[in-house]
Amino acid sequence: MSITPQREPIMPKLRAENIIKMLKKGERVDNRGLYDYRSISVSIGIIGKAEGSALVKLGGTQVIAGVKAELGSPYEDRPNEGVLQVHAEFVPLASPSFEPGPPNEDAIEVARVIDRSLREPRAIELSKLIVQPGRLAWVIYDDVYVIDHDGNILDAGMIASMIALAVTKLPKLEISGESVKINREVKETPLPLNTLVTTVTMGVLGDILVVDPSLEEESVLDTFISISVDEKGRIVGLQKKGLKSITPKTLDSAVEIALKKGEQVLSFIRKVISSPQEYMKW
Amino acid sequence: MKLKLYVADRQIVRPGDTLAVIEEDGNQGFKRIPEKHIYLVDNNIYSDVFGVASVSENDISVIPFNSVYYPRKEDVVIGIIEGIGVTSWEVNIRSPYKAYLNASDAIENFNPLYHDLKSYLDIGEMVLAKIVAFDRTRDPLLTIKGKGLGKIIEGIIIEVKPSRIPRIIGKKGSMFNLLTSKTNCEMTVAQNGFVWAKCPDEYRGEVLTQAIKLIDEKPHVRGLTEEIKQFLEKKLGG
């Protein structure tokens, strides 16, 4: 059952009105332009035990993505492919409004949007992750862990996932006859990637679009649109969220902005994964 | 009470640090003085919090770096309306306890049949209020009757850590006077970590906000008043 959410935390009306007034003038309370992302910083390899990991700070939002690889059965309807599983946890240390317990609808939505954005453009070539067709395949777990929530968890989680997957090295498989064992002492093979993907999330205020909304902005904006784009400039996923509608005209602008901003984010991700040693510090 | 001190004034202390020893007999067992953030075991005085020591001739206490607001009777606070009942509002005053404002306090001849509380104070609106009652068993009760109290309809609200309020006021109001005289803003300081300002123009409001954020970030730095004075003069001229 999905229930209309409470507004939390309750924002003072004066503050909310000021944010809206400024947005209507094309300004933001943190001095960004309407289409600017907050600063993004990345630390990779922070979880040595994971096959790949990345901590992404998007302004005040902090998200860790950890990738683990296990052996398991392929899906029955896809006997010749490996398995990708994306989960998101909004752990209670990240925000006063997060409760302990199984993922709520927001966490599940974030995980599923990231999952689809990776799956549909075949960002990871799952057919190369089969070990024994119909029997044994790599199962790739991408766990998105939000540790500090200051808005736009989706983009932070998507960027962290993409980087963690791109730096993932699969452990060595030791095969003797029928038996296959994982040797985690040796991690060497990168995941087969076809393209990088990112999401571009925008808040919608009438016909005004606000890229990378902060938590404060999220709490005054009712509607959001997240558009996933790949390196070929295709739209590879989309999710409209929130309580209000969006006009076709605003949707056109959103697509245009997403393609432009998406390319910028993707080139940032490319920069990180092409010189990983520069981002190893936490 | 004669003290042998182990810490200097303004020294950083942590929970469990020994602050002083009482140099006379007769103190036994455990005693705690929560408002001073100290506790005694026999003749030893310890800090119970992470903060700075405040040492005077015969007294010692600790000012925490960080703490939530703990309501006290007579405090002036700024609250955000969070819930509307039939005869009262629920008000968030950034404390562990939700505060209440009775409709009869805000509406003359209040009658729940005729008066719609929402039309007086809606969710998200703010009030400057005074705590008239609070104890360990009862949530804080507010009043908005009194000079300057009531609904906040204009100006800017600056949020700081509640433990910073004494620094924003300063010794004998020195910091408060500096901030208001340099910016020409009208300023109300609420004990629960809010500053409400009405400024002649947006720029002055912005400068005041920045100055207060400076105090919020490094309240214990020496020569803070001088630093704030220079900051204000740089931004606004002597």
Place this chain on the structure above:
Amino acid sequence: MSESRPRLIREDGLRVDGRKPEDLRPIRMEVEVLKNANGSALVEYGGTKVIAAVYGPRETPKAVQLPDRAVLRVRYHMAPFSTSEHKSPAPTRREIELSKVIREALEAVVFTDQFPRASIDVFIEVLQADGGTRTAGLTAASLALADAGIPMRDLVAGVAVGKVDGVIVLDINELEDEYGEADMPLGYAAGIGEIVLLQLNGVLTPEEFKKAVELGKRGAERIYAQMKETLHKKYLAVLES
């Protein structure tokens, strides 16, 4: 797995990672690592990496309130990527027990009577597990409580003592935990000299037990000193900025 049980004490008397029995691993601590929480800390004991956040004292549902004191709510939880094999995020019986022993360790030092009907919430997330996660978690929780300005009698430091190949050793890592004869996590309020957490998983003679407690206390004292240093440095940095 018995056939592949590794040697834990080498020919030269040193441990698998080259430490002497009484050595700690390299320890890193940082406070105020999160923005939303009232207090937070990151603590690393070697490969073990733990983050703790404190919210409160804050309002709490009526059902859990106590009339004369604050309740402590503590959750120890492991991230799915923290272990060699992917861990399901649903809390295990182990995580539920550890949440309890950590909460009770903190109950012994936190002054809860000041905040009746409120709650002080402590969330511990193990980001990487390499032995000693509950004790690193306790250290992180104590630092986060201090950072949040919660009144306490003392800080508490956690460390696990173990017996491996017959030798009592300090601050065991995962391998020593898995293949050793005993694992004894200890929480120690070093300033007031009180033990706030103690468990033993394994077999020790009374003499070994005494030695293990003593070694644990000495180790915890070193960690405690580093905790105090970490808090001190944080505010020196603020003063100098």
